[in-house]
Amino acid sequence: xxxxxxxxxxxxxxxxxxxxxxxxxxxxxxxxxxxxxxxxxxxxxxxxxxxxxxxxxxxxxxxxxxxxxxxxxxxxxxxxxxxxxxxxxxxxxxxxxxxxxxxxxxxxxxxxxxxxxxxxxxxxxxxxxxxxxxxxxxxxxxxxxxxxxxxxxxxxxxxxxxxxxxxxxxxxxxxxxxxxxxxxxxxxxxxxxxxxxxxxxxxxxxxxxxxxxxxxxxxxxxxxxxxxxxxxxxxxx
Numbered sequence: 001x002x003x004x005x006x007x008x009x010x011x012x013x014x015x016x017x018x019x020x021x022x023x024x025x026x027x028x029x030x031x032x033x034x035x036x037x038x039x040x041x042x043x044x045x046x047x048x049x050x051x052x053x054x055x056x057x058x059x060x061x062x063x064x065x066x067x068x069x070x071x072x073x074x075x076x077x078x079x080x081x082x083x084x085x086x087x088x089x090x091x092x093x094x095x096x097x098x099x100x101x102x103x104x105x106x107x108x109x110x111x112x113x114x115x116x117x118x119x120x121x122x123x124x125x126x127x128x129x130x131x132x133x134x135x136x137x138x139x140x141x142x143x144x145x146x147x148x149x150x151x152x153x154x155x156x157x158x159x160x161x162x163x164x165x166x167x168x169x170x171x172x173x174x175x176x177x178x179x180x181x182x183x184x185x186x187x188x189x190x191x192x193x194x195x196x197x198x199x200x201x202x203x204x205x206x207x208x209x210x211x212x213x214x215x216x217x218x219x220x221x222x223x224x225x226x227x228x229x230x231x232x233x234x235x236x237x
């Protein structure tokens with residue numbers, strides 16, 4: 001597999017062309033940012049930890065019947081993934097109230113949400129990823145009704161699989177975001193699943209084990225990510 005020109009560089013990941021039309025290389029960097037890039041830092045080992053964390057989760061989801069873009073690990077910070085046409089929306093599921101939900105609705109953090117909520121956000125940094133509804137997604141052509149229904153179905157399936165996986169490790173899956181794309185016409189889970197894009201709390205203490213440690217200046221960000229990984233059985237070294 002030959003790595004070629006950089007195709008895209010985001011806040012914490014880069015994507016590269018390869019010599020195979022259907023595949024790209026996804027690189028996880030040590031860059032860390034929050035609040036639309038207002039807070040940035042470099043955290044040693046973070047790229048490696050998130051790469052291996054994501055590979056583990058994507059493999060578990062694939063085994064459970066969720067189609068994903070992940071193919072295989074290439075190195076500590078790189079993975080081979082399918083080339084997809086990404087849908088410009090994020091699917092968010094919340095099992096426990098936290099973050100923007102509390103700010104928007106004035107609800108207390110830590111409330112169990114039953115049934116879990118499902119929200120959609122437009123991927124647009126300039127607009128700060130505004131919340132949208134299914135009607136807007138269809139009207140503006142960001143996804144068809146069928147594509148959106150499939151993405152929603154898969155988002156809830158991911159919840160069923162990962163809530164149990166984390167619960168068995170003594171961790172609460174508070175909320176998470178997913179991105180989907182099209183690969184040969186099929187709706188497929190893309191981007192990543194790591195503590196950068198979800199909230200994870202210790203089940204007993206409710207200590208935060210995710211990117212909120214960076215957002216809130218709690219420290220020990222990568223150490224918390226590694227702790228979650230160790231509980232799941234991920235080998236980082």
